[in-house]
Amino acid sequence: MNHELFIVEDEPELAALVADYAKAAGYRASVFGDGALALEAIRRRPPALVVLDLMLPGLDGLSVCREVRRFSAVPVVMVTARVEEIDRLLGLELGADDYLCKPFSPRELMARIKAILRRAAAAAPAAAAAPIVDVDDGARRIRIHGRPLALTPTEYGILAALARRPGQVFSRAQLLDAAREGNANLDVADRAIDSHVKNLRRKLDAALPGVEAIHSIYGLGYRFDV
DSSP: OOOEEEEEOSOHHHHHHHHHHHHHTTOEEEEESOHHHHHHHHHHSOOSEEEEESSOSSSOHHHHHHHHTTTOOOOEEEEESOGGGHHHHHSTTTOOSEEEESSOOHHHHHHHHHHHHHHHHHHGGGSOOOOSEEEETTTTEEEETTEEOOOOHHHHHHHHHHHHSTTOEEOHHHHHHHHHTTOTTOOOOTTHHHHHHHHHHHHHHHHSTTOOOEEEETTTEEEEOO
8 A cells, every 4th residue: 555645845844844744644755845846756656645735936736736637636635824725725626635724733634634545545446446557559559657658669569568468478589579560560680679678678667666567587588567
């Protein structure tokens, strides 16, 4: 289960205080003082919940929340010192799950976070989880956490074959056939598969930080596990 919270707050002392309370409550906490950096991190590694300040330098909290809702249902608790914004925060168009006015009690924030995550956990069995890796044969496109990978036709053929059957070992010859599937004119040599796999690993590392997706099986070939 994901126990990481993203705290998006440009006041360092408040961010550190919330992070300390989060850790004491059993969560991992990552702090961001910039909305754009937080948004990119949410795309790459969705947390269990985001605590999002309204007033941020550059990309403000409203814009971050709006963009997050374009690709993720991650719970968002908005915090603000601007009381006049409350009506907007309560509006469904933003997609925030809850809000708190500054100054707030970190204990109350933790209580609300726990309540939101309990509701999310209870609702999870009824909802089909989105796949980490989605192979779209019609568009010849592969998405990681909903984001398309930039792949050459050869890379698509290799990764699609591996991702369709996670845990299965593919020989270089099998991956060569997969690379040529749908395009018999592709000129791919058997040993060149290793070079294409190297490029795929680099792209997957960027999309799935810390995850070794393609494994080398000595004397046999490659296996995909996510």
